[in-house]
Amino acid sequence: MESAIKELEEKGKAAKAASRRLAFLSTEVKNKALLNTAEALIDKQDDILAANKIDYEEAKSSGMSGAMLDRLMLSPSRLEGMAQDTRMVAALPDPVGEMFDMRTLPNGLQIGKKRVPLGVIGALYESRPNVTIDISSLCLKSGNAVILRGGKEAINSNIALARAAQQACDQAGVPQGAVQLIESPERTLVNHMLKMRGIIDLIIPRGGASLTKLVSENAAMPVLTGGIGVCHTYVDKNADLDKAVAIAYNAKVQRPTVCNALDCLLVHSQAAAAYLPILAKEWAKAGVEMHCDKRALAILKPIQSLKPVPAVDEDWGKEFLSLTAAIKVVDSLGEALEHIEKYGSGHSEAIVTEDYSAAMRFLNEVDAACVYANASTRFTDGGQFGLGAEIGISTQKFHARGPMALKELTSYKWIILGNGQVRP
Amino acid sequence: MESAIKELEEKGKAAKAASRRLAFLSTEVKNKALLNTAEALIDKQDDILAANKIDYEEAKSSGMSGAMLDRLMLSPSRLEGMAQDTRMVAALPDPVGEMFDMRTLPNGLQIGKKRVPLGVIGALYESRPNVTIDISSLCLKSGNAVILRGGKEAINSNIALARAAQQACDQAGVPQGAVQLIESPERTLVNHMLKMRGIIDLIIPRGGASLTKLVSENAAMPVLTGGIGVCHTYVDKNADLDKAVAIAYNAKVQRPTVCNALDCLLVHSQAAAAYLPILAKEWAKAGVEMHCDKRALAILKPIQSLKPVPAVDEDWGKEFLSLTAAIKVVDSLGEALEHIEKYGSGHSEAIVTEDYSAAMRFLNEVDAACVYANASTRFTDGGQFGLGAEIGISTQKFHARGPMALKELTSYKWIILGNGQVRP
Numbered sequence: 001m002e003s004a005i006k007e008l009e010e011k012g013k014a015a016k017a018a019s020r021r022l023a024f025l026s027t028e029v030k031n032k033a034l035l036n037t038a039e040a041l042i043d044k045q046d047d048i049l050a051a052n053k054i055d056y057e058e059a060k061s062s063g064m065s066g067a068m069l070d071r072l073m074l075s076p077s078r079l080e081g082m083a084q085d086t087r088m089v090a091a092l093p094d095p096v097g098e099m100f101d102m103r104t105l106p107n108g109l110q111i112g113k114k115r116v117p118l119g120v121i122g123a124l125y126e127s128r129p130n131v132t133i134d135i136s137s138l139c140l141k142s143g144n145a146v147i148l149r150g151g152k153e154a155i156n157s158n159i160a161l162a163r164a165a166q167q168a169c170d171q172a173g174v175p176q177g178a179v180q181l182i183e184s185p186e187r188t189l190v191n192h193m194l195k196m197r198g199i200i201d202l203i204i205p206r207g208g209a210s211l212t213k214l215v216s217e218n219a220a221m222p223v224l225t226g227g228i229g230v231c232h233t234y235v236d237k238n239a240d241l242d243k244a245v246a247i248a249y250n251a252k253v254q255r256p257t258v259c260n261a262l263d264c265l266l267v268h269s270q271a272a273a274a275y276l277p278i279l280a281k282e283w284a285k286a287g288v289e290m291h292c293d294k295r296a297l298a299i300l301k302p303i304q305s306l307k308p309v310p311a312v313d314e315d316w317g318k319e320f321l322s323l324t325a326a327i328k329v330v331d332s333l334g335e336a337l338e339h340i341e342k343y344g345s346g347h348s349e350a351i352v353t354e355d356y357s358a359a360m361r362f363l364n365e366v367d368a369a370c371v372y373a374n375a376s377t378r379f380t381d382g383g384q385f386g387l388g389a390e391i392g393i394s395t396q397k398f399h400a401r402g403p404m405a406l407k408e409l410t411s412y413k414w415i416i417l418g419n420g421q422v423r424p
Numbered sequence: 425m426e427s428a429i430k431e432l433e434e435k436g437k438a439a440k441a442a443s444r445r446l447a448f449l450s451t452e453v454k455n456k457a458l459l460n461t462a463e464a465l466i467d468k469q470d471d472i473l474a475a476n477k478i479d480y481e482e483a484k485s486s487g488m489s490g491a492m493l494d495r496l497m498l499s500p501s502r503l504e505g506m507a508q509d510t511r512m513v514a515a516l517p518d519p520v521g522e523m524f525d526m527r528t529l530p531n532g533l534q535i536g537k538k539r540v541p542l543g544v545i546g547a548l549y550e551s552r553p554n555v556t557i558d559i560s561s562l563c564l565k566s567g568n569a570v571i572l573r574g575g576k577e578a579i580n581s582n583i584a585l586a587r588a589a590q591q592a593c594d595q596a597g598v599p600q601g602a603v604q605l606i607e608s609p610e611r612t613l614v615n616h617m618l619k620m621r622g623i624i625d626l627i628i629p630r631g632g633a634s635l636t637k638l639v640s641e642n643a644a645m646p647v648l649t650g651g652i653g654v655c656h657t658y659v660d661k662n663a664d665l666d667k668a669v670a671i672a673y674n675a676k677v678q679r680p681t682v683c684n685a686l687d688c689l690l691v692h693s694q695a696a697a698a699y700l701p702i703l704a705k706e707w708a709k710a711g712v713e714m715h716c717d718k719r720a721l722a723i724l725k726p727i728q729s730l731k732p733v734p735a736v737d738e739d740w741g742k743e744f745l746s747l748t749a750a751i752k753v754v755d756s757l758g759e760a761l762e763h764i765e766k767y768g769s770g771h772s773e774a775i776v777t778e779d780y781s782a783a784m785r786f787l788n789e790v791d792a793a794c795v796y797a798n799a800s801t802r803f804t805d806g807g808q809f810g811l812g813a814e815i816g817i818s819t820q821k822f823h824a825r826g827p828m829a830l831k832e833l834t835s836y837k838w839i840i841l842g843n844g845q846v847r848p
Contacts, residue, residue, distance in 0.1 A: 105810060109799055118821050217644045222822040243844035250846035363839055375533055375842025386529060397542050397835035398646040399823035411821035415787055418799025420667035422674035
């Protein structure tokens with residue numbers, strides 16, 4: 001344990017030292033390192049997949065759930081996807097050095113802001129090994145050093161991926177220490193990491209609710225939390241039913257294991273009888289398990305092909321991460337808003353309606369990172385939003401909200417150009 | 425103690441409830457409350473000054489330092505200044521509701537950001553009672569509820585000021601609970617407040633290093649730290665000596681008790697012999713005590729009218745908050761940069777030089793909230809920077825850096841307007 005702490009502290013110091021040089025590293029060198037990384041993901045795919053296979057088999061035999069196994073698994077096509085994402089980060093504009101809000105004050109001072117990296121980012125994440133490459137690529141492009149701490153269930157995959165990235169960085173001339181992976185499985189290292197204020201400038205937990213809570217309550221440095229998505233879609237009485245079926249189907253079925261998938265469908269009582277049977281039959285074909293409140297159950301139970309079950313209290317506010325949805329019938333937009341305020345996690349919430357005022361009220365009053373009218377919550381994603389990448393989806397309000405990419409990994413400094421001004 | 429905690433929790437709940445309504449409160453009502461507050465500061469000045477006199481006398485008899493007494497004291501002209509500041513906040517544009525970064529994606533989704541309040545701000549501050557009005561005005565204008573916890577040495581002043589603000593808000597129709605003051609002097613209440621995640625969305629400590637450290641290490645919610653200013657002015661070998669005298673004089677003397685005042689003067693060895701005697705004579709007339717390194721001492725000691733003293737190790741990196749300055753002679757810009765990196769607090773740093781490349785290097789490499797070329801660090805201030813106000817000066821990098829005002833008390837949400845889009 002002591003040697004693990006010592007290793008962590010040494011990696012921290014190395015990251016800090018690297019961050020000072022990274023702040024001035026040319027875009028050219030950073031991009032070269034990213035393109036090298038993309039190449040390495042393909043060139044070294046046999047090694048990476050072999051390492052991933054060890055993790056996968058161990059996780060499977062230890063009884064990991066299907067959703068978690070899906071997150072853990074790498075494949076040639078997923079590696080190609082990761083390489084493509086890394087090339088996309090290389091192609092994005094460098095956020096560092098951007099000057100903005102420049103102006104001249106009445107006393108002649110020229111004043112404005114210059115975008116700078118945050119310094120050292122600590123990343124704590126769970127089973128998805130692709131996060132190792134995602135986060136290190138985004139940190140590198142934004143001029144930050146990174147200390148990665150993945151889940152122990154993905155340790156072999158993460159070691160293989162981090163080595164590929166580190167070698168790619170070395171070859172491009174990036175300062176040593178820019179990308180660091182904590183390899184020790186000691187759980188208490190996380191607590192130690194959370195106290196490294198002055199070394200780690202920002203900590204990003206990417207994982208379940210318990211990790212987020214642990215980090216938020218114990219970190220001595222700023223935290224960027226997110227990832228927990230309890231997402232509602234509300235079908236209003238004036239909804240276009242075709243749109244409402246397509247949107248709710250997509251939100252639940254297209255990729256059920258991720259945070260922006262639908263968890264709870266709210267339906268206005270005046271739309272429920274016409275809408276729910278159509279949607280439920282489509283959902284049933286896709287294998288969706290439906291946990292219904294009394295009124296939804298009364299509508300769906302009589303339909304032969306369906307097997308809806310009664311919802312229990314825990315279904316409201318639950319992030320299912322699987323082909324399960326809670327369904328509740330409400331009597332008004334106001335009731336839907338109250339339900340979302342009580343049970344939502346501030347991630348992504350949608351209304352389906354043709355009523356202008358209802359849409360405006362929903363957009364105005366729902367307090368979430370992403371609020372939709374007439375679209376699937378599955379769009380909450382850095383790539384889909386046109387940010388070119390994503391380091392996570394913030395569900396806190398401070399600094400950044402929703403999909404975060406390069407700009408969200410930077411800060412700014414004020415630059416003041418004078419010619420002898422003093423304060424009167 | 426238990427009743428104090430109960431009171432705190434009730435105030436927290438009331439603030440949270442108020443914050444939901446504040447988010448939609450019209451600019452008109454908010455401005456009316458601010459103008460009412462400004463009026464109340466003048467109308468009720470007898471009560472406020474009487475309360476302040478109790479605090480001042482008690483603090484004086486308990487041996488409070490001159491700098492702290494100056495911070496504590498109110499006067500008719502300071503109240504008029506506070507009223508004027510409050511009117512200025514009323515005149516500023518309302519940041520809430522601003523829509524920005526709106527664009528249409530290739531799939532037809534219209535996507536952008538809408539500025540929203542953070543929710544409930546917790547403010548912990550020390551002896552300056554004007555902070556009570558400053559912070560509550562800025563929180564109100566930005567649609568946030570605020571829980572104020574001032575220093576016990578200013579408790580009578582703070583109660584009088586908070587009541588004036590609360591009555592002004594009530595009369596304007598602001599929801600009850602928008603402005604709350606914790607009156608109990610129990611120190612442990614602060615620890616309790618730092619754990620109120622879910623109630624308090626952001627905590628702002630405004631005070632000395634120990635308060636900042638306590639809050640940063642223990643708060644379960646985001647923290648906006650700042651206020652500690654260990655500020656350097658570096659006079660380069662190619663400095664214009666007249667500018668350098670005026671700037672260093674202003675930075676040290678104009679208001680020595682505040683965070684953006686000069687603490688340490690760095691002088692290039694090729695400029696020191698010509699520069700230091702001129703500045704030191706001006707500083708001596710103003711009563712500045714000079715703590716000199718060996719080389720600065722060798723230059724200043726022979727001058728009859730001066731009484732420079734040898735610097736001790738603790739003088740480097742010290743925030744003096746008084747008419748004291750440390751002086752060090754360096755042999756290069758690089759040495760100055762190293763000294764600033766080692767001892768600066770990331771607040772405000774200045775170079776005085778006519779050398780273009782030296783200025784650019786300083787602006788580029790110094791990692792501080794505000795980096796100056798050829799101007800006094802005393803300009804680091806929301807009002808001076810044209811923000812119209814100031815809730816504090818951030819020395820952290822996350823979310824906001826340097827002077828913070830209305831925009832820095834807000835977040836945003838993503839708004840997505842679709843017409844049936846689903847993710848392919």
